[in-house]
Amino acid sequence: MLLTIRRVTASSSISFEVYDFAFRIRSNVPETRRAFKRLYGDFTKPVSDATALDADFNADGDGRFFWQVGDKYGSEAALIPALWAFEAALCERMLLSQAARVAIHGVGVYSRNSAAVIVGRSGAGKSTLSLALARRAFAVASDDVTLVDPATLHLLPVPRCYHLDANSVAMLEADRFRFPRTWEDFHFLVPADLGVRAVPERTARYLILMSGPRQESPRLEPISQAEMAAQILAETGRAQLRDSDVIGVLARMAGAAGCYRLFPGQLGPTADMLADLLNSEGAECGASISA
Amino acid sequence: MTDPLGGGAKGFDAEAERLVRQEGVYACALPDQSTLLFDERQGIAIPLNESGARVWQMCDGTRTVQQIVANLVECYDGEPGQIERDTRDFLAVLVRQGSLERVGGCS
Numbered sequence: 001m002l003l004t005i006r007r008v009t010a011s012s013s014i015s016f017e018v019y020d021f022a023f024r025i026r027s028n029v030p031e032t033r034r035a036f037k038r039l040y041g042d043f044t045k046p047v048s049d050a051t052a053l054d055a056d057f058n059a060d061g062d063g064r065f066f067w068q069v070g071d072k073y074g075s076e077a078a079l080i081p082a083l084w085a086f087e088a089a090l091c092e093r094m095l096l097s098q099a100a101r102v103a104i105h106g107v108g109v110y111s112r113n114s115a116a117v118i119v120g121r122s123g124a125g126k127s128t129l130s131l132a133l134a135r136r137a138f139a140v141a142s143d144d145v146t147l148v149d150p151a152t153l154h155l156l157p158v159p160r161c162y163h164l165d166a167n168s169v170a171m172l173e174a175d176r177f178r179f180p181r182t183w184e185d186f187h188f189l190v191p192a193d194l195g196v197r198a199v200p201e202r203t204a205r206y207l208i209l210m211s212g213p214r215q216e217s218p219r220l221e222p223i224s225q226a227e228m229a230a231q232i233l234a235e236t237g238r239a240q241l242r243d244s245d246v247i248g249v250l251a252r253m254a255g256a257a258g259c260y261r262l263f264p265g266q267l268g269p270t271a272d273m274l275a276d277l278l279n280s281e282g283a284e285c286g287a288s289i290s291a
Numbered sequence: 292m293t294d295p296l297g298g299g300a301k302g303f304d305a306e307a308e309r310l311v312r313q314e315g316v317y318a319c320a321l322p323d324q325s326t327l328l329f330d331e332r333q334g335i336a337i338p339l340n341e342s343g344a345r346v347w348q349m350c351d352g353t354r355t356v357q358q359i360v361a362n363l364v365e366c367y368d369g370e371p372g373q374i375e376r377d378t379r380d381f382l383a384v385l386v387r388q389g390s391l392e393r394v395g396g397c398s
Contacts, residue, residue, distance in 0.1 A: 224321070224323055224325035224338055224340060225321040225322065225323045225325055225327075226319070226321050226325035226326055226327040226338035226339060226340075227325065227338040229319070229321075229327050229336070229338070230327060230336040230337065230338045233329075233336045234336075243329070243331055243334060244317055244329065244331055247317065247319065247327065247329040247336065248319065251319035251321060251327050254321065255319075255321045255322050255323075256322075
């Protein structure tokens, strides 16, 4: 059952700073403030009024939800789509502020000793697979976007809420993923709900490109580092870096990683196969892996 | 040798024509011997396998197409005629999308 939202007339605020992007969320919906505190909790710090961008999310007396982030705004009749749109607008502004970092369209997945980024087009199944990996004790610190520091190639996960459709939910339930109460009540699932807090700074040991429709059995095939860099580039935000700088970062990143194309099968076997690879001690580049 | 990019037109004057890399096209060599070409003018990236990267390196304006093919025939197993066809196809693709420029020859 979805949570009943209490509406209040007074709006109160909470401030965050995510990778040098300072903003202040003002809302008259207490559940909204709590949701974003869970999402950005590791980034909470005092922010001066002068530098913070105002982001507003409010319910009116008729039960409609209005949001505004800088000059972008919208409204929805239902809370969840409004929250998701508000969060996406905040993320977009945050990424625009990342002048010196490369934003990759991919999910950051961490094991005890290493990190991987799963990339692929929207709808490829990155989020669903990453949550299946979360059930297998991996820390999934970002959904959808991961920043890369050009100097160190360290991954900087961007906290986001998971956008899951009914099909993804059904696949995860079949894989025995236990949705936390925040999803059951509120449909606003964030990495902190899965026990993920700040993750150590790491470079990507593996880059995984999700490709094609689901097959009968999953398969991992090595691809060249150049092909991986080109594929990531096609889905990469370039911010204010010159293209040649971005290419240099992606080439160095791919050059330091084992690169694979993943043809997904059923969710469980796919996640098992990928978990085996990510947990392996040595990068076994060059060999195809089938479930 | 596998066809680095596949498909494409032929029509080089192999004995006379040479190819030269266009300015603004960067090549990043990667540890697994693949190479990423990036054409900054067009904003496109082209991944090359090891043999494609070798061809790219030889396109410095000093070698004819025939000399490039001869080098590959020496370095790779494969039927020489197939290597020549693959190489011509590959070069035609890079010329067509603007990474290489033809110099010399009649065309």
